[in-house]
Amino acid sequence: MMDPTTDNAASSGGARSSLESLRTEISKAVVGQDPAVTGLVVALLCRGHVLLEGVPGVAKTLLVRALAASLELDTKRVQFTPDLMPSDVTGSLVYDARSTEFSFQPGPVFTNLLLADEINRTPPKTQSSLLEAMEERQVTVDGTPRPLPDPFLVAATQNPVEYEGTYPLPEAQLDRFLLKLTVPLPSREDEINVLKRHAEGFNPRDLSAAGVRPVAGPADLEAARAAVAKTTVSPEITAYVVDVCRATRESPSLTLGVSPRGATALLSTARAWAWLTGRDYVIPDDVKALALPTLRHRVQLRPEAEMEGVTADSVINAILAHVPVPR
Secondary structure: OOOHHHHHHHHHHHHHHHHHHHHHHHOOOOOOOHHHHHHHHHHHHOOOOEEEEOOOOOOHHHHHHHHHHHHOOOEEEEEOOOOOOHHHHHEEEEEEOOOOEEEEEEOOOOOOEEEEEOHHHOOHHHHHHHHHHHHHOEEEEOOEEEEOOOOOEEEEEEOOOOOOOOOOOOHHHHOOOOEEEEOOOOOHHHHHHHHHHHHOOOOOOOOOOOOOOOOOOHHHHHHHHHHHHOOEOOHHHHHHHHHHHHHHHOOOOEEEOOOHHHHHHHHHHHHHHHHHOOOOEOOHHHHHHHHHHHHOOOOEEOHHHHHOOOOHHHHHHHHHHHOOOOO
């Protein structure tokens, strides 16, 4: 009879191998965005959500669609606009004349990967309609809670350069996102590769023609989540995470530091990263690797620091350089 411990280790290793192959599969459609791909996988492992920030045209939508195709998950996209209503996202009751009854018509939030495009272009009432879905993983319409599929991830995008007519996300809602990933412009070499692919007939709307195939599935994701939950965290690492987050609350450059929820998020993402890199225990480098994407949207700069060119990333990097690392 097979030892259950050996069986679990084998399934964990198989899940890790499948998730590692995602990067190769997605690269058939998206060029040079490996950190964003890794961040999305970490968010799926932690049952979290992602805020993608980048200028238009850097393949944010394509990235989410390619991830869904590689994981064999359902995906939907909502273009957030000033006239979008909460029911356009969550769904609503529709009257059926034949049965003379109201029936629930699910909205696009009932999917595995929801791409909320330009979330800061819609009013707060519609933004907040996502809060229950993100936090409770359910939608309540007419007093009836309706569970969302599992896995469920919201990947919301926002444009970092055009703020006219937008509704900035409040801190309470930003805190609901596990990670904030920046999607930069490609390097010269990557941009040449993008144009070369298009010249050869690449169609971003037809991922199957580009050769993108499912290399993992919900079962792999569930096995991976179980393995991440068993990743060991020493008391010293826990204290290190707390010290890093407490240092943000004492920084003279910040008016708002990281909350205990942010500290919990950093511990979760560090565990997921440790497992992805092949370890069943967390080291300080795991915390450092995920500190920026996990914390950058949970702090608020003082206006005078912002005028001097200080950024959230530079403050967090300075804190990581000064907080004592456990040995």
